[in-house]
Amino acid sequence: MNIIEAGKYIFDKGLVVGTSGNISYRFDKNNVLITTTGACLGNLTEKDLVVVNLKGKVVKGSRNASSEMQMHLEIYKAYHNVKVVIHTHSPYASAFAYLARPLKTVNPESEMLLGKVAVSPYHPHGSVELAKDVCKTIKGQSAVLMEKHGVIVVSKNVARAVELAELVEETAKINYLVEMLAGKGR
Ligand SMILES: [Zn+2]
Numbered sequence: 356m357n358i359i360e361a362g363k364y365i366f367d368k369g370l371v372v373g374t375s376g377n378i379s380y381r382f383d384k385n386n387v388l389i390t391t392t393g394a395c396l397g398n399l400t401e402k403d404l405v406v407v408n409l410k411g412k413v414v415k416g417s418r419n420a421s422s423e424m425q426m427h428l429e430i431y432k433a434y435h436n437v438k439v440v441i442h443t444h445s446p447y448a449s450a451f452a453y454l455a456r457p458l459k460t461v462n463p464e465s466e467m468l469l470g471k472v473a474v475s476p477y478h479p480h481g482s483v484e485l486a487k488d489v490c491k492t493i494k495g496q497s498a499v500l501m502e503k504h505g506v507i508v509v510s511k512n513v514a515r516a517v518e519l520a521e522l523v524e525e526t527a528k529i530n531y532l533v534e535m536l537a538g539k540g541r
Pocket residue numbers: 375376423442443444504505
């Protein structure tokens with residue numbers, strides 16, 4: 356699976372809409388392929404991807420990298436084993452993120468693949484503080500919720516990152532249903 360296929364998959368699954376969300380892939384030590392600002396993940400073409408170095412300079416491509424690029428780069432700089440970062444606004448997970456409520460594991464997959472999904476505190480969009488806190492919170496985790504915003508998942512490969520993005524949303528949905536049912540029973 357490549358970035359273009361990943362974008363289409365997560366768009367078709369409703370994990371992003373319109374031009375929200377972004378995907379990046381570190382293909383060598385210092386260079387990252389990343390979606391551009393304003394790109395729709397549902398129908399990416401090569402023009403919607405640029406190469407940036409870890410300092411955030413575009414080294415290939417003519418468009419601007421995603422405005423959320425800093426978050427991606429901060430993670431790559433800190434964690435050498437991470438090769439893929441996906442950011443979505445998937446609705447159930449974003450609702451938990453909005454309320455700054457971490458997700459509980461709900462089944463073997465969420466336990467094994469996701470584990471703890473903590474919340475990174477709110478900072479303005481695109482800020483250095485946001486990038487640094489997301490990076491700190493994701494230490495030892497596959498996914499974090501960004502308060503009042505959305506989801507970040509990290510992996511060594513694109514297919515697994517896509518799976519994680521989908522699994523975070525499913526886990527959030529089950530968390531929601533469990534809370535609703537448990538609340539009613541009392
Ligand atoms: Zn976002």
